[in-house]
Amino acid sequence: MERMVMRRIQEGEVPPDGATALQEDPDRPVFRGNGRYDYVCVECGNVLAHAMDLEQMTKRVRVKCGRCRTINVAVVDWKGPTLAHATSPAPEGSSAGDLKDEP
Numbered sequence: 384m385e386r387m388v389m390r391r392i393q394e395g396e397v398p399p400d401g402a403t404a405l406q407e408d409p410d411r412p413v414f415r416g417n418g419r420y421d422y423v424c425v426e427c428g429n430v431l432a433h434a435m436d437l438e439q440m441t442k443r444v445r446v447k448c449g450r451c452r453t454i455n456v457a458v459v460d461w462k463g464p465t466l467a468h469a470t471s472p473a474p475e476g477s478s479a480g481d482l483k484d485e486p
Contacts, residue, residue, distance in 0.1 A: 384420070384433075386420070391426070391455065398443045400443055404444070406431060406446060407449060412431055412433040413432060415434060416435040418434050418437075419434070424453055429449070429451070437459075442456055
């Protein structure tokens with residue numbers, strides 16, 4: 384399992400459709416999945432989310448650490464163009480395998 388260090392939120396950084404999860408027990412991650420990464424608090428290294436995929440941990444998901452009370456957010460928002468590209472239909476006459484990123 385790889386570790387992803389989250390980052391501290393910046394002042395005024397509140398996405399309109401986001402929320403902050405509260406870690407009630409510092410010994411239990413707020414989220415559990417079947418992905419590749421454990422997300423840890425930027426301040427104390429406490430595990431906040433276990434086995435999550437990049438697409439699940441976006442800037443809309445914030446977690447308040449139960450150990451040090453720091454509010455954390457994912458470093459990179461992987462939803463943007465990556466998922467839009469992956470879910471957009473292939474042009475007529477081609478398959479998804481034929482699509483290439485444009486410069």
